[in-house]
Amino acid sequence: MADNEKVLIKGNEAIAEAAVRAGCRGYFGYPITPQNEVPEYMSRRLPEVGGVFVQAESELASINMVYGATAAGVRAMTSSSSPGISLMQEGISYIAGAETPAVIMNMMRGGPGLGNIAPSQADYLQATKGGGHGDYNLIVFAPSTVQEIVDIVYNAFDVAFKYRNPVMILADGIMGQISEAVSMPPMRDPADIPDWALGNGKNRAVIKSLRLSPDDALAAHNKHLQEKLAKIRKEVVQSEEYKCDDADYVVVAYGTPARITKTVVDALREEGLKVGLFRPITIWPFPYDALKALSDRMSKNSSSKIFVAEMAQNQLEQDVRMAVEGKVAIDSFNRLGGVNFDEEDLFDFIKKSVK
Amino acid sequence: MLNKIIVAGFGGQGIIVGAKMLAVTLMRDGKEVTHFPSYGAEMRGGTCNCFVVTSDKPIASPMVKISDVAMIFNKPSKAKFEPNIKKGGIMILNKSLIDEDASRDDITTYYVDATNIADELGSAKCTNMVMFGAFAKATGLVSLESLIGALKYTFPKMKDELFELNKKALTAGYEKAFTK
Numbered sequence A: 001m002a003d004n005e006k007v008l009i010k011g012n013e014a015i016a017e018a019a020v021r022a023g024c025r026g027y028f029g030y031p032i033t034p035q036n037e038v039p040e041y042m043s044r045r046l047p048e049v050g051g052v053f054v055q056a057e058s059e060l061a062s063i064n065m066v067y068g069a070t071a072a073g074v075r076a077m078t079s080s081s082s083p084g085i086s087l088m089q090e091g092i093s094y095i096a097g098a099e100t101p102a103v104i105m106n107m108m109r110g111g112p113g114l115g116n117i118a119p120s121q122a123d124y125l126q127a128t129k130g131g132g133h134g135d136y137n138l139i140v141f142a143p144s145t146v147q148e149i150v151d152i153v154y155n156a157f158d159v160a161f162k163y164r165n166p167v168m169i170l171a172d173g174i175m176g177q178i179s180e181a182v183s184m185p186p187m188r189d190p191a192d193i194p195d196w197a198l199g200n201g202k203n204r205a206v207i208k209s210l211r212l213s214p215d216d217a218l219a220a221h222n223k224h225l226q227e228k229l230a231k232i233r234k235e236v237v238q239s240e241e242y243k244c245d246d247a248d249y250v251v252v253a254y255g256t257p258a259r260i261t262k263t264v265v266d267a268l269r270e271e272g273l274k275v276g277l278f279r280p281i282t283i284w285p286f287p288y289d290a291l292k293a294l295s296d297r298m299s300k301n302s303s304s305k306i307f308v309a310e311m312a313q314n315q316l317e318q319d320v321r322m323a324v325e326g327k328v329a330i331d332s333f334n335r336l337g338g339v340n341f342d343e344e345d346l347f348d349f350i351k352k353s354v355k
Numbered sequence B: 001m002l003n004k005i006i007v008a009g010f011g012g013q014g015i016i017v018g019a020k021m022l023a024v025t026l027m028r029d030g031k032e033v034t035h036f037p038s039y040g041a042e043m044r045g046g047t048c049n050c051f052v053v054t055s056d057k058p059i060a061s062p063m064v065k066i067s068d069v070a071m072i073f074n075k076p077s078k079a080k081f082e083p084n085i086k087k088g089g090i091m092i093l094n095k096s097l098i099d100e101d102a103s104r105d106d107i108t109t110y111y112v113d114a115t116n117i118a119d120e121l122g123s124a125k126c127t128n129m130v131m132f133g134a135f136a137k138a139t140g141l142v143s144l145e146s147l148i149g150a151l152k153y154t155f156p157k158m159k160d161e162l163f164e165l166n167k168k169a170l171t172a173g174y175e176k177a178f179t180k
Helices: A011-021 A037-048 A059-071 A082-087 A089-098 A124-128 A146-163 A173-177 A217-236 A255-270 A288-298 A316-324 A343-353 B015-028 B075-084 B114-121 B124-139 B144-154 B160-176
Strands: A006-010 A026-029 A052-055 A076-080 A103-108 A139-141 A167-172 A179-183 A239-242 A249-252 A275-280 A282-284 A305-310 A329-334 B003-010 B032-037 B047-055 B067-072 B085-094 B108-112
Touching: A006 A011, A006 B015, A006 B032, A011 A037, A011 A103, A011 A146, A011 A173, A011 A179, A026 A037, A026 A059, A037 A052, A052 A059, A059 A076, A059 A082, A059 A089, A076 A082, A082 A089, A082 A103, A103 A146, A103 A173, A124 A167, A124 A282, A124 A316, A139 A146, A146 A167, A146 A179, A146 A217, A167 A173, A167 A255, A173 A255, A173 B032, A179 B015, A239 A288, A249 A255, A249 A288, A249 A343, A255 A275, A255 A305, A255 A343, A275 A288, A288 A316, A305 A316, A305 A343, A316 A329, A329 A343, B003 B015, B003 B075, B015 B032, B015 B047, B015 B124, B015 B144, B047 B075, B067 B075, B067 B124, B075 B085, B085 B124, B108 B124, B114 B124, B114 B160, B124 B144, B124 B160, B144 B160
Parallel strands: A026 A052, A026 A076, A076 A103, A103 A167, A139 A167, A249 A275, A249 A305, A305 A329, B003 B067, B067 B085, B085 B108
Antiparallel strands: A006 A179, A139 A282, A179 B032, A239 A275, B003 B047, B032 B047
């Protein structure tokens, strides 16, 4: 496909093509619905550009292959869906500890357990508050259109390499299956292998997550990680406000629920209700400051309200509460167990709630 | 103008790929468009459907509950999707496989003998093309020319003889769809 020409492409395929164009030359994965088009596409595409595609024997193997490839300074990724991402958590913690720039895609499906294959957002807390052990954070992006998937994936490798921190792209199953018209960014040469990578610098590189000696080695490393994460909090955070300037009511949502909420915002405004949408684009770092500023302004009107709309039980809501600090009333709209998120239901819910 | 379209039938009737061609046509006409297939435990012969949403403005929700247009390829899909067509909406029925008329009189129904027409043209596999030709006639949302134009664009590796067959099928659907 030519540059700048609009193409109709499925979310999962867009992830793969954008990654290749960003210089990704290693993909390691194990099949799971609803993201199978990612490995399918990669298995065909990566050999064309001299890359490596491996269908691993398990998710544990996949994430550790990504650990190895990124330790060598190669742009590499894996993708999976909820149960598979749970299996990867040990590896993700090692990658965070060893500071290698892995990119991980989670196309969420219904849980817990094997759950079902329908869209869900119930891995929010796993993605943003840990999942694996130890003090670390992933940088987590939450796209809501196929074009945004492309833009985020294209940028994700740069961000991961800049901070030497794993990046996760968190989307619900709808984002993987939907096709939309997108403009693809130009093909880039894989960036130079950095000096810190194994086998590349002048000095012998050591990439590890075990730090036993001296006694304060791990404490010092954790201090370094936290300083890095503090920098990321400032520099990477991103959010969008839609019709929030005069809003008495604001819906906070990300991913597919966010784009559906836009229709609901427009429909409610036609009925005279001043409604807006606040959409986190990074969910770690969470845009606390932007949402706090918005809720501070809203708190001057005692009848104002914030709605949290998610395909999970009060997960995103925990971050919203931390930002709002109790100054504005919060009402939750939860859809559980891998279901489609209905605009009519959200419309009725808000109308009833603001009466 | 927002239009919500449901395409529904058996797995293997070319529902998903036909809807993709429609989405590409709309995109090439300069419209915003989303294409969302039913997915998961799908199989040839099972039921299968696909949502196409198109508008002049960016599309918020790709999901369709109440449709403006429903393209119905088989009988089980008629039972499932006819009740959810918007009042004043359009239904397109594959008469070859559905031996009953529309149950509603507050929608406009177009009939086309799609599978038989496709069979006579050379392959029942192009039933979907006959249906999409009928779609152009029934809705005016796309022209027959732009559908034909999108064919090669959607299926770049299509052989010449298949292109000719599909083109004939689209044209036949456009010409032979009728209302009662």
